[in-house]
Amino acid sequence: MTRKPRRDDSLVPGWIEPMLAKPDSGRLPEGEAWSYDYKLDGYRTSMQIAPDGTTRLTSRNGIDFTDEFAELAGVLGPALDGQAVVLDGEIVVYNDAGQPDFGLLQERRDRYQTHRSSPRRDEPFEDLPIRFLAFDLLQLGDESLLRTPCDDRRQQLVALPMPDPYRVAIVRSFTFTELDADRRTVEDLLAHVAAAGHEGLVAKNRRAPYTPGKRTDAWLKHPRTHTSEVILCGWRAGQGRFTGTVGGLLLGAHDPGAGDLVYIGDVGTGMSTAERARLRTLLEPLARPRHPFAEDPPRADVARARWVEPVLVGEVVYRQFTRSGGRLRHTAWRGLRDDKQARDVLLPQPHHRPATEPRSAQPAVATEPTEVHPQKTPSTKITVQAGARQLTLSNLDKPLYPDGFTKGEVTHYISHIAPVLLPHLAGRPITVIRFPDGVGSEQFFEKNVPRGAPNWLPTVTLPSTGARSRHGARGEPIEYPLFKELAALVWAANMAALEIHVPQYTVDVGPPPVRRPPDRLVFDLDPGPETSIVDCCRVAERLQHELADDGLTAYATTSGSKGLQLYCAIDTEDPAAPSAYAKRLAQRLARETPDRVTAVMAKAQRTGRVFIDWSQNNPAKTTITPYSLRGRDQPTVATPVTWAEVGACRRAEQLRFTADDVLGRVDELGDLFAGFETTRAELP
Incomplete structure (x- = not known):
């Protein structure tokens, strides 16, 4: 890393402890008194510049960042005409989609910490360029601006020269008056923020002074997704593929009133295998014999816990902080926060949902008054209107995913996604995987319509293709359900x-019912050990070109798990032809790049390679349908993606989408498979 020479540190203005924002409890303030800045996903940093241009970068808690982010030092100094300046802002790293990405910033910091003692420690991080985005001006020349109103500080900030906006720039800001003059609302601005991938907004009172170290009502933060700093108080050893690493972290925060350290839940998702191993290395030396909390946490919550001194700070993203019990729900790990101290980590505040936002814990179908059944409480069952039908749903608060995602939230997702999901199921016999006690417990495939299915549910009976029937015999007919309406999806979610899962053919219900010839070609790209969906994307791009040469148009979707799938709409009269064609193409790519691709299912052949599974075209096989949830640690979804997204993918997280992500994508992009049927072509 190229370090700018320091001249006279004694001339550098002193560090000013940053002013902090309070949560807005889910509602941004409105009116002429307010302005709104983008909320950034990075490291809060003070940039202090001496009259001679000497620059110091200081973290939120007073740590000197100058060496770590040396490429920012000296950018502004020459343009300031000998004036001292103190800026408040955020250091960010952008992902390939042009969005600040805290995960990449954390990756850069990990790399710096690992290599700073290396002989090559000055080598720049060219693949992870940083940018300082200023949002406040605290000193200009010899004048302190701390008591100057926010609006006036902003005007002086935007008047500063920005000679290299790629490295130092100013955060976008909007006043309520400007929005109103454009006939736009705060909700419009939030929608723009969401579409641009920013973390949220910070509302600022335009007449307020800057109060160092204080968290006041003059700055109110509104995150799109809630994030919280947490204290690492314990951990559980990983099991299965995570053996030898951290399986989960037990979290705490301080009660702002009493100051006590309080247990607030755990987190076990969002960590790479490397991150899990690194966390164990950091946590083991901090071992202590019992928990550090002021009160004993629930015994069921802390089984197999290994306690540590509460000194490390991390950050999680979460859906809800419960009023009763004070627990974080639906958490995912974001990374360690070396720039923050444990003593400053306070309990999150419960968030109020805006009146316009649907409650994700309830289904998105119209509800009738709760139906009370004999010997059942009103909270056990609820009657809902799903299209033209009434259904009785049960146990909506039951968690079905390890991160706490409930049956009610599953129903909410499935009923909102139904308009784009149902066309992918039309005419196809349905196979489901059920998780009666949630992901992590027993699961089973179900092809036959279960006993007790509603009499309005259409079915089709087909000869077995070799799978066992309900009674265990081979060759017996299977009665498949057909999902034609919202009510069928809600019934299945319940x-x-x-x-x-569906096959690549549709059926004619008859009589007699028959399988039609395949109308879709599918390639299932499965990453082997030491590979990821990033490698699948590179293979997918090659396949797209090969298919185009044969006159076929490929559509891409994530599997919702580790891999990627490509679909083509085809015409053929031969049920065996799609498998034969897909196999030939897969084998050709494997011959051309045997070190990166395999067309062989054997696990011994898959390390470091992407397996092109051509066999999904067999009439006996089924594939996860686009927009289906998956039974994984989090409610991930098989998600259609654009070829631009495939081409830009450099990190697995870029193509990992949860139910909430997908609902937002569909609102913004519609069904990316909408034109699929219009591309139908003869199978070569």
């Missing part, structure tokens, strides 16, 4: 049928 049975905890999280995954929906």
Whole structure:
């Protein structure tokens, strides 16, 4: 890393402890008194510049960042005409989609910490360029601006020269008056923020002074997704593929009133295998014999816990902080926060949902008054209107995913996604994977319509293709359900049928019912050990070109797990032809790049390679349908993606989408498979 020479540190203005924002409890303030800045996903940093241009970068808690982010030092100094300046802002790293990405910033910091003692420690991080985005001006020349109103500080900030906006720039800001003059609302601005991938907004009172170290009502933060700093108080050893690493972290925060350290839940998702191993290395030396909390946490919550001194700070993203019990729900790990201290980590505040936002814990179908059944409480069952039908749903608060995602939230997702999901199921016999006690417990495939299915549910009976029937015999007919309407999806969700799988053919219900010839070609790209969906994307791009040369148009979707799938709409009269064609193409790519691709299912052949599974075209096989949930640690979804997203993918997280992500994508992009049927072509 190239370090700018320091001249006279004694001339550098002193560090000013940053002013902090309070949560807005889910509602941004409105009116002429307010302005709104982008909320950034990075490291809060003070940039202090001496009259001679000497620059110091200081973290939120007073740590000197100058060496770590040396490429920012000296950018502004020459343009300031000998004036001292103190800026408040955020250091960010952008991902390939042009969005600040805290994960990449954390990766850069990990790399710096690992290599700073290396002989090559000055080598720049060219693949992870940083940018300082200023949002406040605290000193200009010899004048302190701390008591100057926010609006006036902003005007002086935007008047500063920005000679290299790629490295130092000013955060976008909007006043309520400007929005109103454009006939736009704060909700419009939030929608723009969401579409641009920013973390949220910070509302600022335009007349307020800057109060160092204080968290006041003059700055109110509104995150799109809630994030919280947490204290690492314990951990559980990983099991299965995570053996030898951290399986989960036990979290705490301080009660702002009493100051006590309080247990607030755990987190076990969002960590790479490397991150899990690194966390164990950091936590083991901090071992202590018992928990550090002021009160004993629930015994069931802390089974197999290994306690540590509460000194490390991390950050999680979460859906809810419960009022009763004070627990974080639906958490995912974001990374360690070396720039923050444990003593400053306070309990999150419960968030109020805006009146316009649907409650994700309830289904998105119209509800009738709760139906009370004999010997059942009103909270056990609820009657809902799903299209033209009434259904009785049960146990909506039951968690079905390890991160706490409930059956009610599954129903909410499935009923909102139904308009784009149902066309992918039309005419196809349905196989589901059910998780009656949630992901992590027993699961089973179900092809036959279960006993007790509603009499309005259409079915089709087909000869077995070799799978065992309900009674265990081979060759017996299977009665498949057909999902034609919203009510069928809601009924399946109520049975905890999280995954929906379909074959590549449709059926003619007859009589007699018959399988039509395949109308889709599918390639299932499965990353082997030491590879990821990033490698699948590179293979997918090659396949797209090969298919185009044969006159076929490929559509891409994530599997919702580790891999990627490509679909083509085809015409053929031969049920065996799609498998034969897909196999030939897969084998050709494997011959051309045997070190990166395999067309062989054997696990011994898959390390470091992407397996092109051509066999999914066999009439006996089914594939996860686009927009289906998956039974994984989090409610991930098989998600259609654009070829631009495939081409830009450099990190697995870029193509990992949860139910909430997908609902937002569909609102913004519609069904990316909408034109699929119009591209139908003869199979070569």
